[in-house]
Amino acid sequence: MIAVALVAAGAWRYRAEIAESWPFAETVYASIGLDPLPRGFGLDLTIESSENAIREGARVLSITARIENTTSRSRNVPDIRGALFDENQRELRHWTIAAPVTNLAPDREVEFDTEVIDPPQEAVRISIAFDEPG
DSSP: OHHHHHHHHHHHHTHHHHHHHOTHHHHHHHHTTOOOSOTTTTEEEEEEEEEEEEETTEEEEEEEEEEEEOSSSOEEOOOEEEEEEOTTOOEEEEEEEOOSOSEEOTTOEEEEEEEEESOOTTOOEEEEEEOOOO
16 A cells, blocks of 8 residues: 555656656556646747837836747747736736747747837836646
């Protein structure tokens, strides 16, 4: 009984590594209602640049970012959540960025842009991360 519990705990704890090494495991995990890989697994999300500008009298924060697939398999690309924070790390605003592609091939990358119209003056930090469902 203890051995079964240990195997189950290991299968849960190392599900991403198991699914990456043995692709059929994704189907097995999905059949019991588990998502074996975290959203954005194998994808690096990086802000390349950000720039403040005035356009038609409004302040605009333009952000360019890049998603890179660092794995040997194609990966689904989830939507992205952008957020602005103040100096106390309090979130001031957030928005959703549609994924620039639905799937990214191995060792490929894609660049995308997003803008924030009239960003809060107190914003000192930008964050982008793969969006969680719900």
